[in-house]
Amino acid sequence: MGNDKKKDEVKGKGKKRVDWCQFMIGSASSRGGSTERSTRGSTTTLQSDEDNVNVVVSQLRTRAENKIHTYTILNPYRVRPLSEEERSRGERQILEFPGRGQVICSSTVAGQKPKVFSYNVVFEPAASQEDLVEYSGVKRLLEMAVEGFSCTAFCYGQTGSGKTHTLTGPPGLAQGKPDCWRGDVCRGNGSPRYTRIERGASPYSQEHGLVVRSFVHLFRLIHERPESHFVLKASFLEIYNEKVIDLLNPGTARKPLQVRWSKESRSFYVENLFTVDCEELDDLFAVLEEGMRNRAVGAHAMNAHSSRSHTLLCVRVRRDLRATGDVTCSTHGKINFVDLAGSEMTKKTHSRGKTLEEANNINKSLMVLGYCIAQLSDGKKRGHIPYRDSKLTKLLADSLAGNGVTLMIACIAPTRSNLSETINTLRYAARAKKIKTKPIVKMDARDALIISLKREVDALQAENEHLRTALHVQTDYNMDSYSNRQRQTPPQLEASKLHQLPPSELVELVQLYMDDNSALRKENTELFAMRDQLLRDQELVSRENERLLKKLEDVNSVCVRSPIIPARPTYSESGSSEQPNIWTNPVNSSSNSVVSGDS
Numbered sequence: 001m002g003n004d005k006k007k008d009e010v011k012g013k014g015k016k017r018v019d020w021c022q023f024m025i026g027s028a029s030s031r032g033g034s035t036e037r038s039t040r041g042s043t044t045t046l047q048s049d050e051d052n053v054n055v056v057v058s059q060l061r062t063r064a065e066n067k068i069h070t071y072t073i074l075n076p077y078r079v080r081p082l083s084e085e086e087r088s089r090g091e092r093q094i095l096e097f098p099g100r101g102q103v104i105c106s107s108t109v110a111g112q113k114p115k116v117f118s119y120n121v122v123f124e125p126a127a128s129q130e131d132l133v134e135y136s137g138v139k140r141l142l143e144m145a146v147e148g149f150s151c152t153a154f155c156y157g158q159t160g161s162g163k164t165h166t167l168t169g170p171p172g173l174a175q176g177k178p179d180c181w182r183g184d185v186c187r188g189n190g191s192p193r194y195t196r197i198e199r200g201a202s203p204y205s206q207e208h209g210l211v212v213r214s215f216v217h218l219f220r221l222i223h224e225r226p227e228s229h230f231v232l233k234a235s236f237l238e239i240y241n242e243k244v245i246d247l248l249n250p251g252t253a254r255k256p257l258q259v260r261w262s263k264e265s266r267s268f269y270v271e272n273l274f275t276v277d278c279e280e281l282d283d284l285f286a287v288l289e290e291g292m293r294n295r296a297v298g299a300h301a302m303n304a305h306s307s308r309s310h311t312l313l314c315v316r317v318r319r320d321l322r323a324t325g326d327v328t329c330s331t332h333g334k335i336n337f338v339d340l341a342g343s344e345m346t347k348k349t350h351s352r353g354k355t356l357e358e359a360n361n362i363n364k365s366l367m368v369l370g371y372c373i374a375q376l377s378d379g380k381k382r383g384h385i386p387y388r389d390s391k392l393t394k395l396l397a398d399s400l401a402g403n404g405v406t407l408m409i410a411c412i413a414p415t416r417s418n419l420s421e422t423i424n425t426l427r428y429a430a431r432a433k434k435i436k437t438k439p440i441v442k443m444d445a446r447d448a449l450i451i452s453l454k455r456e457v458d459a460l461q462a463e464n465e466h467l468r469t470a471l472h473v474q475t476d477y478n479m480d481s482y483s484n485r486q487r488q489t490p491p492q493l494e495a496s497k498l499h500q501l502p503p504s505e506l507v508e509l510v511q512l513y514m515d516d517n518s519a520l521r522k523e524n525t526e527l528f529a530m531r532d533q534l535l536r537d538q539e540l541v542s543r544e545n546e547r548l549l550k551k552l553e554d555v556n557s558v559c560v561r562s563p564i565i566p567a568r569p570t571y572s573e574s575g576s577s578e579q580p581n582i583w584t585n586p587v588n589s590s591s592n593s594v595v596s597g598d599s
């Protein structure tokens with residue numbers, strides 16, 4: 001009851017935004033052509049050749065969809081522009097972008113060589129939020145979530161490097177107009193530096209980040225699949241000082257939620273986390289708005305609106321679709337958006353008191369994440385992975401090494417004063433690039449079983465059709481041969497007339513019955529032998545069918561999304577004698593040999 005009221009409260013907050021959402025959808029699609037300009041045009045904001053980007057995305061497509069089961073984590077990185085404050089201090093951008101996904105960090109020590117890092121996708125300071133959505137691979141991630149994969153997009157990097165900006169835009173945008181901050185105390189912690197965002201109408205903004213744009217794209221994908229029924233549920237939590245707090249139910253700040261291990265799904269989950277059914281795009285916006293308003297934000301020397309917690313916004317996508325015939329199955333995909341709190345050098349941020357405690361907790365959990373990434377990326381001597389050492393790594397375990405697909409966006413600041421943190425982030429990213437995950441579609445065990453049984457039944461029906469055809473020919477032939485060659489059916493007499501027959505005719509009749517009986521017994525033995533032979537043949541056919549079905553499934557799974565191969569293999573037409581028919585019973589020849597043996 002309380003939950004329902006809360007759901008209505010959260011969802012109701014998004015309702016008045018209908019115009020904004022519709023406008024967003026219209027605007028986003030109408031702007032589709034302009035992205036080309038930003039990658040190829042004179043400004044060259046996205047510093048990577050398009051082919052490179054496409055290679056990344058198509059690798060993801062081929063591997064995940066064809067269930068080849070290894071996938072390298074995508075990790076583009078984004079360099080934020082110099083801030084006004086940095087400019088006023090006379091700081092300069094020290095990163096160079098020579099092209100082909102390279103970034104050069106000039107050394108601060110005289111005579112030392114500059115460090116060169118190389119990536120698939122680099123977003124230079126002038127890259128727009130739209131570029132990020134178009135070329136980071138997040139659209140592909142959303143498609144995969146709709147198809148039933150577990151996907152995660154997260155931003156990491158030092159404090160003030162632009163993680164929150166990349167995910168949700170400038171401070172306050174996801175909740176209302178930017179820069180509409182008040183001096184309210186957030187979450188009653190007594191610190192005047194903690195601010196609460198004033199709500200207000202938020203018109204469409206170019207500054208909206210990955211999350212809002214992803215929501216719009218997600219709904220577009222759903223509308224493009226009218227054959228399926230979708231159910232979306234969203235949750236939003238934060239990990240603040242190693243405590244899990246439900247951002248849609250901030251009362252949990254007093255009684256943090258527990259992270260538990262599920263034996264069934266073999267992953268960690270948050271107990272009693274509030275989830276909201278999202279039937280409309282507005283509902284998702286409402287979840288984002290509510291969560292962003294409740295998250296812990298603070299100020300320190302390096303960022304006036306610094307996130308003091310890690311947040312995880314999860315949208316679960318259940319898809320009910322007709323699998324084969326009248327069987328419906330459900331896939332369970334999800335997309336997580338994770339905004340990590342930034343690593344901090346407390347000397348630089350001048351953290352004290354509460355901010356210092358937060359910084360220590362943030363740094364500790366990021367250090368555990370770093371260990372996990374280092375272990376996972378070391379393919380050969382992969383040892384114990386310390387997921388259990390922090391709440392963050394417990395909740396990201398599945399994204400990092402499980403059955404998920406992950407996009408890690410490394411955010412970096414361009415100035416000399418941040419060089420050592422920048423190099424750390426780039427090293428982190430280089431390690432993360434080596435991690436492999438094994439994406440699989442999540443499906444109900446019951447649904448998966450029904451589908452496989454249905455397939456088996458279809459295959460057996462086809463097989464039986466073959467066998468029935470083959471058996472008809474043999475049975476008719478054999479019955480004919482018996483009646484022609486061996487059996488002389490005795491005349492049918494009524495029992496009452498038997499005693500009227502003369503003894504000689506009676507002897508003859510008994511003889512006839514004895515012959516017929518022995519012929520039938522012989523026929524019976526031969527039919528049994530034939531039945532055994534057919535059972536053996538059937539066994540062979542079944543095995544062959546199983547093999548062919550497996551092959552067919554393999555071929556199908558390889559072809560199903562390939563742009564060059566038709567979605568389904570074309571079976572050879574019945575009239576064509578050149579190509580072997582995939583359904584031809586390979587044991588026909590052995591069945592025939594039974595027949596020829598008999599004749």
Ligand SMILES: Nc1ncnc2c1ncn2[C@@H]1O[C@H](COP(=O)(O)OP(=O)(O)OP(=O)(O)O)[C@@H](O)[C@H]1O
Pocket residue numbers: 079080081083125157158159160161162163164165166169170171303305306307308340341342343411
């Ligand atoms: N690409 C960008 N374009 C314009 N401004 C940006 C960009 N990236 C970041 N900024 C600005 O830089 C400031 C710091 O960014 P942001 O708060 O997103 O950093 P952060 O990495 O999330 O920091 P923290 O870890 O402390 O939360 C913000 O004012 C933000 O609007």
